[in-house]
Amino acid sequence: MTLKSDDVRSIAHLARLHIEEDALDHYVDDLSSILDLVDEMNRVDSSGVVPLANPLDASQRLRADEVTESDQRDKFQGNAPDVADGYYRVPRVIE
């Protein structure tokens, strides 16, 4: 599986990940060789095998819909890069 520069650009956009233009070729090579490794999966016919999502075949445990967390806004916002009046600040989204 060989990717092109444009493929990597569009994957990087989907991942919201900035990749420097001069590093692009390097990622094209690395990702292509990883996909070659991954393509080895096709050596085996797995049609009809039920996909395994949880190694113990367990399903998500449910719990009662009760409040279990207390308000720790100040503590959590201590980690934020930019806050104001208890809100998280980001660049203007709506003009």
Place this chain on the structure above:
Amino acid sequence: MTQTVTEILRGLAQGEFSSHEITQDYLARIARHNPELNCFISVTEDIALKQARAADDRLAQGKAGLLTGVPLAHKDLFCTDGVRTSCASRILDKFIAPYDATVVERIREAGAVMLGKTNMDEFAMGSSNENSWYGNVANPWNTAHVPGGSSGGSAAAVAAGLVPAATGTDTGGSIRQPAALCGVTGIKPTYGRVSRYGMVAFASSLDQGGPFARSAADCALLLQAIAGFDGRDSTSSETAPDNYSAHLEQGIEGLKIGLPKEYFAEGLDSRLARVIETAIDELRRLGAEIREISLPNTSLSIPTYYVIAMAECSSNLSRMDGVRFGHRCEDPTDLEDLYKRSRGEGFGEEVKRRILIGTYALSAGYYDAYYLKAQQLRRMIKDDFQKAFDSVDLILGPTTPEVAFKIGAKTDDPVSMYLQDIYTISLNLAGLPGMSLPVGFVDGLPVGMQLIGNYFDEARLLQVAHRYQQVSEWHLQSPEGFA
């Protein structure tokens, strides 16, 4: 300073030394050796000395718990309330966790003293500890070599006697592989045995926490402290943990041990194979029945693992967006620019590679070909193990195909790095417990032997490792300069 946890507990109980004294000793050793090894991202001296004094008070009152007064360290991927939890990433360089992980909480409640947070591959992605924002870790057996990864700081710190024990996490071998490369003992429990709450997620269906120590007996104590149901982890198992220490002395006579022929095939360093075979002879002499088995889909485990791990990581790491916590780029022009540059600057190269592959594998039109296919192969790999456990009690093989390689030897070729995980990753896919223990040396570097158990059979793994350690001294060796 090559004491085991068991010896420290005995010394504390008999009043030979106080927790404050040995905590100071370990802090002094960290100050002396860490500049060379780089095992620690943060050393929490003030917390350690305060906890040690409190431990001494409890010991004096006769209120000691399972680990009261024992100093140890946590991999810097477990959240620690009030202490930086970086995951060795620039993006979390200033992140102060607002709560304790369950593993951290349980170890603290058992009375242990936290010396600091250990170095690792960024977000646990790597097999050499070279992918850390804080620099690589050196292997104390030969500082030109890697300690393994991703929990390289924890393994190297135990090997060098900077801590008697440490926590780690294992998504594809990140406890067992560094344990093998550093000559220490480490166990990855069954998926769901140890709570993942507060353990920063890499691949949620594969991640599992566990301990590193100098012996199986110490690992039994530490696992006892952290194992068990936790309602805050939705995949935590409700199966009650065994009493791991109580089972240690049961012996291994008549135990049926299977050797997967695929684990002794091409790719395994023949010198390493000979070391493992000598250890197998020892187990046979101790009464185990050894037989050959087959795990036919072993070679598929690498592609299967990397699709699942990368897909899950691309999803888990999407929370690192520069908005609520973590690194934010300077002067973003709009929200998309903020996301892209914050993540681009915050993540290292290997993490970016995995996010990109994972994003691709999950993107429209490719999901069936990659993620779904990998989940089908995952079941086939699990079924191989279940079939094998119909005829054997335990599976044994090498932990790694070669001993610790030189720093820089594989950094230009991610695929050759991934192949290091050939014997360890299939357990994570199947969710099975495994451990690594030292069984000899090649070129002056430790060789690890891997034991693989059936679901929730950690007690048996520890029992076999303990029996072997009663008649061998590999686990008691210390690297020159760190005795």
